[in-house]
Amino acid sequence: MDRMTSWYCSPRARQWTCATSSGRALRFHQSLPGYAPTPLVSVPALADELRVGRVLLKDESSRLGLPAFKVLGASWACHQVLEAQPGATLVTATDGNHGRAVARMASQFGVAAIVFVPEVMIPATARGIAGEGAKLVWVDGDYDEAVRRAAAFAERPGHALVQDTAWAGYERVPAWIVEGYQTLLGEVDDQLGAAPDLVAVPVGVGSLAEGVVRHYRRAGRQDGSHPSVLSVEPDTAACVLASLIAGRPTTVPTAATVMAGLNCGTMSSSAWPVLSAGCDAAAAVTDDGALRAVADLDRLGISSGPCGAATLAGARAVLTDQARRAACDLDEDAVVVLLSTEGNSR
Numbered sequence: 001m002d003r004m005t006s007w008y009c010s011p012r013a014r015q016w017t018c019a020t021s022s023g024r025a026l027r028f029h030q031s032l033p034g035y036a037p038t039p040l041v042s043v044p045a046l047a048d049e050l051r052v053g054r055v056l057l058k059d060e061s062s063r064l065g066l067p068a069f070k071v072l073g074a075s076w077a078c079h080q081v082l083e084a085q086p087g088a089t090l091v092t093a094t095d096g097n098h099g100r101a102v103a104r105m106a107s108q109f110g111v112a113a114i115v116f117v118p119e120v121m122i123p124a125t126a127r128g129i130a131g132e133g134a135k136l137v138w139v140d141g142d143y144d145e146a147v148r149r150a151a152a153f154a155e156r157p158g159h160a161l162v163q164d165t166a167w168a169g170y171e172r173v174p175a176w177i178v179e180g181y182q183t184l185l186g187e188v189d190d191q192l193g194a195a196p197d198l199v200a201v202p203v204g205v206g207s208l209a210e211g212v213v214r215h216y217r218r219a220g221r222q223d224g225s226h227p228s229v230l231s232v233e234p235d236t237a238a239c240v241l242a243s244l245i246a247g248r249p250t251t252v253p254t255a256a257t258v259m260a261g262l263n264c265g266t267m268s269s270s271a272w273p274v275l276s277a278g279c280d281a282a283a284a285v286t287d288d289g290a291l292r293a294v295a296d297l298d299r300l301g302i303s304s305g306p307c308g309a310a311t312l313a314g315a316r317a318v319l320t321d322q323a324r325r326a327a328c329d330l331d332e333d334a335v336v337v338l339l340s341t342e343g344n345s346r
């Protein structure tokens, strides 16, 4: 992937607005035992390096007892699904974190979980999911194939699919998942007290990024600010970047990456209209860039896995380039938020 194909920018995105979220997911999360906002950590060394006013990192290394943000979406969606279909066996496909979160929620709600995993999954991740009490099904194929297999399997009576990506005809559950993710953005608002100038989001199928764009583009935001949303993907699985450049949803072939949770070749169909209209910028980063960011954050005392640290690699790709800084309207006072969506398990 060359420089031209690893960057996208849409100056009109900041004018777009959408409906406000209901806030039901936040109230649900607040009712869960163990719920607490995760830290928003100021990292002055990164602000100096990136020549901006402040860099703040949303640290999702411990969220409701799991090492990633994903349980925010899974918990709300599982709750909603089981309200409609009490006692159902929950079925999903995963790159890792979502499956473990669904498995955890199934065990808390007292139902069974069946999790489809791609053959490239590392054994430790698979053990983490099985350790929650879920049945694992290995799929001879990639993440997209695992999603297809899970969806077909969940057709049987007494089973319900809890998938974190949408396609035509399967939109309700992914919408709950996106709504669940928005809890972390409400926390950022409370912690920061003002809108940031740039929010860097790690992207797999784009559901988290959909939540971020929906949050910062919601109609009726009072302060008149227009934070730029930056999508960050592995250069080996940059389906959102490819789609934004092509102007239509585009599936890309994928290859192994250290950013396992971002290894998706097809974006969520519900994310597409939101990101194509309201996402300001997108960048692809290399495994080396993500691993360097993991090590740099580790030296600064922050636990961030490759998916979370990818946001630092993405911010570097934007803020060290004058034209990109200007395109995103970022000056030396800019406030940058990095969503570090998982802890470092290595």
Ligand SMILES: Cc1ncc(COP(=O)(O)O)c(C=O)c1O
Residues within 6 Å of the ligand: 068, 069, 070, 095, 097, 098, 164, 202, 203, 204, 205, 206, 207, 208, 209, 261, 262, 307, 308, 341, 342
């Ligand atoms: C740690 C982590 N960060 C970010 C993402 C990306 O989220 P999405 O697939 O909604 O784009 C994932 C997805 O699994 C993840 O596990």
